Amino acid sequence: MTLSQIKIHHFRNIDYAELSLSNHFNYIVGDNGSGKTSLLEAIYMLGHGRAFRHIQSNRIIQHEKPELVLFSQIESSQQTRTIGLSKTRHNENTIKIDGDEGFRLTDLAKLLPIQLITPEGFDLLTGGPKYRRSFIDWGCFHHYPEFVSLWNNLKRLFKQRNALLKQSSNYNQLLPWDKELAPIAEKIGDLRANYCQNIFPQIIETCHDFLPEYQLNCQYYQGWEYGTPYADILYRQFERDKFINYTSLGPHKADLKLRVDNIPVEDLLSRGQLKLVMCALRLSQGEYFSEKTGQSCIYLIDDFASELDQNKRNLLAKRLKSANSQVFITAVNQAQITHMIDENDKIFHINSGIIS
C-alpha cells in the first residue's frame, strides 16, 4: 500500500497542499513549528479518522476555517483507490472511498495500515497497559477478521454487566450475561495470545539488531490468571466487582510485559534505547503484516533523529529501507537525513505550512 498523492485543506497551519509522493522515502524538512508533524497527522488521519495528538477536531481545523478536507490516492498491487475525508467544527465526519459515502473508520483503517513512530509514542513503553493493548489489537484487527465484531460484542456486554453489578444482590442475576461474555473474552484472549506468539520472535530479533547488548524478553498477560476459565474468575470476583461496580479482571486488563534481565525496559533503558525498542515493535509489526498479507504498511516517523546517535540512526534507516515500504520522515534539517537519501526518494521543505 502506498499513497501516490495527497491533498490537504485547512489542516492546522497547512492552508492548502497538494503533494505527489514517492513510494519509497518522503522526507519533510523544516524548522520547529513549520508544520512537519501536522503533515504526518494529516496522513494518519486518513487512516484513522482522527489526528494522533489531538482528539478535538477544533484543534486540528485551521483557525477561522469551518472544516478540514483531506484527499488521497492509494495504490496497492491490485488497484488504485481514493479516500476523501472531511471534518467540521461540529465533529461531523464525511468519509468517501472511491467517491462513495457511508463508510466507517474501520474501513479507513483496513485500507491504510499505518505504523506511527513519534516522540509521544514512548507511551507504548512507559504509559499504561492500554497503549500496549492497542498495539496488540492493531495486529488482531488486521490479521483476524472476526476480531472487530468480537470486540464490539465484548464492549457491549461489559457495559451491561457493569451496570448490572450496581443492582444485583446475588451472582445468579449476572449469570446469563457471564455465560455469553466468558467465551467471547476467552476467544479475544486466544487471538491476542496467538498474535503475540507470532510476532514476539520478530520483535526479539529486531531488538537484538538494534541493541545487541541486551536480551529482550516479551510476555503477554491476558488479563486474568492462566489456566482458570474466565467464567470461574467472574464468579470468584463477584463480591469484589460488586463493591467497585466494575469488572476487575478480564481482557480489558491485558498487557504486554517487556523486560531485560527481569527488569521492565522502561526502568532500565535510556530514552534513546527505549526509542529503538519502540521502533523494533512497530517495525516488527509492519514486517509481519507484509509477510502475511503481501501488502505493506506506511511508516510515519516524526523527528527521526531525536534521541539517536549516528550509528543507531544508520541501523534504523537500514532496517526501514529493507522493509520496502513507503516511509514519511520529518527532520529539522537536511543534514540529519542526508546519509539515507536514495534516488527514488523525495524531499519536501516546509515553511509556515507552505510545502515545496
Ligand SMILES: Nc1ncnc2c1ncn2[C@@H]1O[C@H](COP(=O)(O)OP(=O)(O)O)[C@@H](O)[C@H]1O
Ligand atoms: N488549528 C490551527 N490553525 C492554524 N495553525 C495552527 C493550528 N494548530 C496549530 N497551528 C500551528 O501549526 C504550527 C505547526 O505545528 P507542528 O506541525 O507541530 O510543527 P513542527 O512539527 O514542524 O514543529 C504551529 O506553529 C502551530 O502554532
Ligand SMILES: [Mg+2]
Ligand atoms: Mg513536530
